[in-house]
Amino acid sequence: AQSVAQPEDQVNVAEGNPLTVKCTYSVSGNPYLFWYVQYPNRGLQFLLKYITGDNLVKGSYGFEAEFNKSQTSFHLKKPSALVSDSALYFCAVRGYTGNQFYFGTGTSLTVIP
């Protein structure tokens, strides 16, 4: 079975500090991993994805994520948080055999000015 876990419902970080939003996954075979962000009353916006290759993936708005196969993790990071980064973040996984996305429960990020 495929699944995604986001262990933190809420993450608070001070503006200018680095931020990390955690994600671990379970999938048969090689995973395809995605991060999305959702602002209030909006749909999900794509940030980045890992398909293959370099473990460090760079995405939109200065975000990056590190794929760690041994720890089955795909944590989202940003070196310097902005107040405008405050939103709900979702990690998602797809196995290579299926098309369905499996989403985590989401992590609410608050960047404190």
Next chain:
Amino acid sequence: KAGVTQTPRYLIKTRGQQVTLSCSPISGHRSVSWYQQTPGQGLQFLFEYFSETQRNKGNFPGRFSGRQFSNSRSEMNVSTLELGDSALYLCASSYSGGASDTQYFGPGTRLTVL
């Protein structure tokens, strides 16, 4: 390119009624997926259509149905509405629906069932 569009953006219905939601994918995208988002259950996959055929289906009752037209536009129908169907319904499109394809989401339709 225009993004994924969903209509209507907001709907209020009463129990027992039925509702149809519409989704227009990004031009050239042939795969359309639907999701239900609620505070309690998070994002749950409803179904996926590709070339007018349902290719994947989530674990929802038969009251939830969908279809896709030859222009890739998709509709989702919910019959005999229940209070628990109140949710944000999200549509996402991708080029082929392949495992590595990125899904792009619309703004959603907020359905309230009274």
